[in-house]
């Protein structure tokens with residue numbers, strides 16, 4: 001069991017969180033997107049080795065945030081809220 | 089007329105029959121609960137409750153208090169009457185009546201923390217700003233109330249959690265009480281104390 005830091009609630013059990021994908025995988029403008037770009041957005045994952053930013057939701061409070069975690073060691077470097085300014 | 093009521097377990101009432109020393113668990117009926125979403129500073133000023141609200145380690149007391157659920161969400165608990173003005177309010181918050189949506193259990197006694205430890209790995213006095221958590225596998229709200237602990241759970245999970253509490257309160261059965269705690273667990277599974 002690992003603790004994840006919710007930017008609002010603080011350290012909580014990983015079981016309270018839901019994975020939301022790679023951070024920075026921004027939805028392309030549907031009017032101008034190519035088939036390659038669209039399929040990349042939908043299906044291609046970076047699968048980075050090492051420190052990777054990802055999006056998570058803390059299900060008990062609904063906070064959506066970015067978690068920076070090492071995919072090799074699972075160690076967490078930090079998290080930041082995706083609210084305006086990323087502050088508490 | 090078609091009646092679905094028998095498909096629902098009755099809301100646990102009264103006190104759990106427990107043999108475990110230093111532990112009492114009861115169901116609290118009749119509290120009014122209103123959820124506030126949005127501008128908490130404005131709403132808490134209007135209703136005269138603490139603007140932060142208690143988290144998991146927080147201490148609530150009295151007949152009207154606030155419990156923090158999220159950055160922009162809070163539960164106001166009042167002893168009897170429902171807060172007025174349900175719905176969207178000018179100024180940026182919504183008030184939602186939740187009294188029938190959440191069952192409330194109170195855990196009291198020197199062994200109360202032992203029960204809590206079985207439901208969550210969050211420290212009882214951990215001081216998380218939010219009181220919302222996963223407890224015994226279901227969404228719940230946990231905080232200290234005066235000399236006890238209060239646990240709110242979705243109404244649909246009330247019967248499950250009541251059973252769970254009866255079983256979780258069995259600790260040390262066989263060693264200190266000759267197995268009576270185990271019997272208390274079976275009593276809990278058989279149904280709530282009347």
Ligand SMILES: [Zn+2]
Nearest residue numbers: 006009058061
């Ligand atoms: Zn949270």
